[in-house]
């Protein structure tokens with residue numbers, strides 16, 4: 001299939017692009033490089049430097065590229081910034097997504113795969129998180145994703161859109177060959193921050209909260225390998241042949257890992273010490289978040305290849321070791 005990958009020059013999108021090519025599909029990339037990296041894309045792949053809010057450019061693109069399906073990774077993803085500048089998030093993550101969907105509908109492109117997040121659940125009453133549990137985001141970032149999820153349900157019902165929504169837990173790791181990996185600026189994700197601190201590129205790793213009701217007092221999260229996420233995106237294609245269907249899947253390993261366990265794994269894999277500064281809890285951090293992904297396993301045959309933290313950190317280390325400054329384009 002010919003697939004438009006919006007946000008394809010970003011962290012998860014660029015990994016998915018490689019998997020699409022390996023599976024025999026033809027990805028076409030749209031990214032305004034607000035955060036992405038041109039160098040994360042393989043040579044020869046078609047690239048459109050276009051912003052999603054540009055309706056005229058989208059119309060031109062759909063008229064010329066004739067794609068079968070759209071994967072939508074493009075969004076702003078900083079929770080703290082979304083609290084400070086909510087409108088920036090509603091405009092980019094919600095409005096611009098509606099512009100994209102509107103252009104798709106007018107050009108008869110009716111298959112859509114959307115990157116949502118476990119942040120749509122807010123602070124869960126029970127764990128692990130199952131798809132049907134109540135969604136009550138506690139920040140604008142999570143709310144923007146939930147708004148799009150709801151719009152997709154309506155579009156599936158009213159206009160025959162066929163869509164899959166994946167709620168990722170903590171995307172982590174890098175391509176197994178070390179060719180591409182995570183390079184966010186600013187970086188907020190634990191594994192790259194811990195590796196950066198171990199490499200001496202950051203003064204220390206700040207650990208927020210050591211008094212949570214968890215086995216070692218630090219937060220528990222569900223780290224899922226970026227290539228495993230990509231595999232789910234491809235596994236859902238067959239289901240999208242059914243017009244007007246909307247599917248929702250939580251994607252995680254189901255295994256909670258604490259902040260201290262991640263630090264231990266980074267120290268073991270790198271052979272370096274992670275300098276740590278312990279700080280008070282950060283507002284809005286739930287003590288634990290982890291997925292029940294039985295639905296994706298049963299319906300898509302999706303099984304994460306990376307089930308524990310060390311092999312995930314190993315792939316991340318392969319990337320950061322050879323590219324300590326990432327793609328070096330910022």
Ligand SMILES: NC(=O)c1ccc[n+]([C@@H]2O[C@H](COP(=O)([O-])OP(=O)(O)OC[C@H]3O[C@@H](n4cnc5c(N)ncnc54)[C@H](O)[C@@H]3O)[C@@H](O)[C@H]2O)c1
Nearest residue numbers: 007010011012032033034035036051052074075115117171
């Ligand atoms: N990384 C995670 O752990 C995680 C967890 C849950 C959900 N998600 C979601 O997955 C998606 C991808 O995350 P990521 O970590 O790869 O982020 P990323 O910032 O690395 O990638 C997003 C890409 O979208 C592009 N982009 C943003 N707004 C755009 C616009 N208006 N027009 C064109 N391009 C635009 C950016 O330039 C960037 O290349 C996001 O939607 C995010 O909300 C990520």
